[in-house]
Amino acid sequence: MAVQTTEKDYYLNFVNGEWVPSSTNERTKNINPANNDDLVGYVQKSTKEDLDQAVAAAKAAQKEWKNLSGDERGKILYKAADILESRIDEVAETMTREMGKTLPEAKGETARGVAIFRYYAGEGMRKVGDVIPSTDKDAFMFTTRVPLGVVGVITPWNFPVAIPIWKAAPALIYGNTVVLKPATETAVTCAKVFECLAEAGFPAGVVNMVSGPGSVIGQGLAEHSDVNGITFTGSNSVGKQIGQTVLARGGKYQLEMGGKNPVIVAADADLDLAVDATISGGFRSTGQKCTATSRVIVQSDVYEAFKEKLLTKIKDITIGNGLEDNVWMGPSASENQLNTVLSYIQKGVEEGGSLLLGGERLSGETYDKGYFVQPTVFEGVTSDMTIAQEEIFGPVLALMKVDSIEEALDLANDVEYGLSASIFTTNIQKMLSFINEMDAGLVRINAESAGVELQAPFGGMKQSSSHSREQGQAAVEFFTSIKTVFVK
Numbered sequence: 264m265a266v267q268t269t270e271k272d273y274y275l276n277f278v279n280g281e282w283v284p285s286s287t288n289e290r291t292k293n294i295n296p297a298n299n300d301d302l303v304g305y306v307q308k309s310t311k312e313d314l315d316q317a318v319a320a321a322k323a324a325q326k327e328w329k330n331l332s333g334d335e336r337g338k339i340l341y342k343a344a345d346i347l348e349s350r351i352d353e354v355a356e357t358m359t360r361e362m363g364k365t366l367p368e369a370k371g372e373t374a375r376g377v378a379i380f381r382y383y384a385g386e387g388m389r390k391v392g393d394v395i396p397s398t399d400k401d402a403f404m405f406t407t408r409v410p411l412g413v414v415g416v417i418t419p420w421n422f423p424v425a426i427p428i429w430k431a432a433p434a435l436i437y438g439n440t441v442v443l444k445p446a447t448e449t450a451v452t453c454a455k456v457f458e459c460l461a462e463a464g465f466p467a468g469v470v471n472m473v474s475g476p477g478s479v480i481g482q483g484l485a486e487h488s489d490v491n492g493i494t495f496t497g498s499n500s501v502g503k504q505i506g507q508t509v510l511a512r513g514g515k516y517q518l519e520m521g522g523k524n525p526v527i528v529a530a531d532a533d534l535d536l537a538v539d540a541t542i543s544g545g546f547r548s549t550g551q552k553c554t555a556t557s558r559v560i561v562q563s564d565v566y567e568a569f570k571e572k573l574l575t576k577i578k579d580i581t582i583g584n585g586l587e588d589n590v591w592m593g594p595s596a597s598e599n600q601l602n603t604v605l606s607y608i609q610k611g612v613e614e615g616g617s618l619l620l621g622g623e624r625l626s627g628e629t630y631d632k633g634y635f636v637q638p639t640v641f642e643g644v645t646s647d648m649t650i651a652q653e654e655i656f657g658p659v660l661a662l663m664k665v666d667s668i669e670e671a672l673d674l675a676n677d678v679e680y681g682l683s684a685s686i687f688t689t690n691i692q693k694m695l696s697f698i699n700e701m702d703a704g705l706v707r708i709n710a711e712s713a714g715v716e717l718q719a720p721f722g723g724m725k726q727s728s729s730h731s732r733e734q735g736q737a738a739v740e741f742f743t744s745i746k747t748v749f750v751k
């Protein structure tokens with residue numbers, strides 16, 4: 264079923280199995296961050312009333328949905344996967360036009376969405392509990408799991424296909440119904456994912472999408488007494504506010520927030536490998552990943568050699584509209600995001616960092632209609648500087664020189680975040696120290712800091728998350744409650 268449009272490029276909410284406009288019929292215009300002349304579409308600027316209708320539909324649909332077998336629910340997820348797979352090119356192109364990441368990256372993300380649907384479709388046929396010996400010889404004791412009920416899903420713009428799917432698919436397979444609020448900036452891309460869900464044949468009310476301002480629809484979900492759980496990815500400030508709101512009314516919440524991810528380059532590292540991974544981890548998606556490399560901590564013995572190789576390779580990066588074949592890095596996703604990145608760069612200079620490369624907004628014919636920033640590298644960065652502490656979400660690397668691995672680890676841990684971290688070394692003792700000492704939910708050896716496998720737990724330590732994990736089988740912990748059963 265295609266989105267019902269009343270005019271071209273006009274995307275509606277999906278509520279109770281129907282495409283509907285918001286009650287006020289107000290909308291937001293989404294444009295291409297690589298080219299302001301390119302209109303991607305209009306999305307609904309919904310109200311609390313629209314949200315209430317979606318939550319009521321999700322609540323009404325939940326009992327019947329949870330009473331289907333896991334196999335029956337899984338079959339619908341498999342169907343959603345097949346439909347999305349058949350539309351990869353179109354969905355990916357919309358993503359590139361709406362948030363700027365290059366087309367190959369957008370295709371990769373959409374294919375990942377397909378794989379996530381299939382993974383969780385399979386979950387419908389896997390075990391849900393344990394048999395536990397009772398102290399009563401005549402009794403049978405076991406655990407099973409039950410869904411939370413209605414789950415509110417609040418997603419960011421940086422992975423507009425993968426994140427909505429990695430939250431909604433497990434919620435659905437375990438028997439919850441879903442009301443999803445996409446990031447406004449990428450709500451057209453998300454509507455295309457919902458077109459696939461609509462066509463897959465979910466019963467009315469099981470999956471709902473309501474777009475609109477975070478402060479109205481996101482906060483409204485967090486406050487809603489009929490929403491039993493909220494899963495959120497985005498900024499720390501909003502995440503914490505959501506957590507407090509949901510906690511206050513006794514709901515369950517899961518927050519995935521920022522990162523300030525280090526890569527350590529040891530003296531014995533394969534430098535070419537480390538350079539490639541630093542560039543890929545730092546600059547792919549224009550640095551707009553919570554797992555992006557942001558601090559590069561290099562042992563002094565190889566500092567100059569590493570720096571030279573890094574700068575040489577960065578100069579080869581091609582920047583432009585991500586739809587074009589030869590472009591490796593696209594724009595920042597919005598004017599706001601560009602301005603945030605530029606203000607961090609300015610702070611880096613003011614606080615004494617030395618700018619080795621980049622630092623400017625790009626201008627000229629290819630760039631004037633978009634939000635392009637140069638790949639940027641600082642050196643002489645110390646841990647007390649803002650650019651060493653705060654998430655930038657842009658293509659900015661801070662080089663830091665250390666004498667030992669111990670010093671590197673201290674520095675790597677000297678931030679409030681703990682999402683992802685990498686080390687490049689060929690020495691097993693250094694690898695083991697890093698695995699033991701690094702405070703991060705994802706530690707990677709001889710691999711870039713970004714990159715998440717859908718079948719493995721994902722989440723952070725410290726301020727990066729609410730300490731729960733998403734993806735893989737870890738998702739069952741958030742989206743269900745355990746019920747202990749005693750039968751005699």
Ligand SMILES: NC(=O)C1=CN([C@@H]2O[C@H](COP(=O)(O)OP(=O)(O)OC[C@H]3O[C@@H](n4cnc5c(N)ncnc54)[C@H](OP(=O)(O)O)[C@@H]3O)[C@@H](O)[C@H]2O)C=CC1
Nearest residue numbers: 418419445446447476477478481482497498501520553656
């Ligand atoms: N961990 C990650 O992957 C991400 C981290 N970030 C970080 O956050 C910074 C700011 O990005 P931004 O897009 O503003 O992130 P936000 O945290 O504001 O947005 C994430 C989601 O939350 C919604 N939202 C916004 N305000 C509220 C609210 N008061 N209550 C409930 N939901 C709300 C947004 O809606 P709406 O789109 O309508 O505003 C969006 O759907 C980035 O520079 C980056 O550092 C951002 C995105 C992803």
Ligand SMILES: O=C(O)CCC(=O)C(=O)O
Nearest residue numbers: 551552553554713714715
């Ligand atoms: O690195 C990835 O693939 C996932 C990153 C992520 O979850 C995010 O940026 O929100």
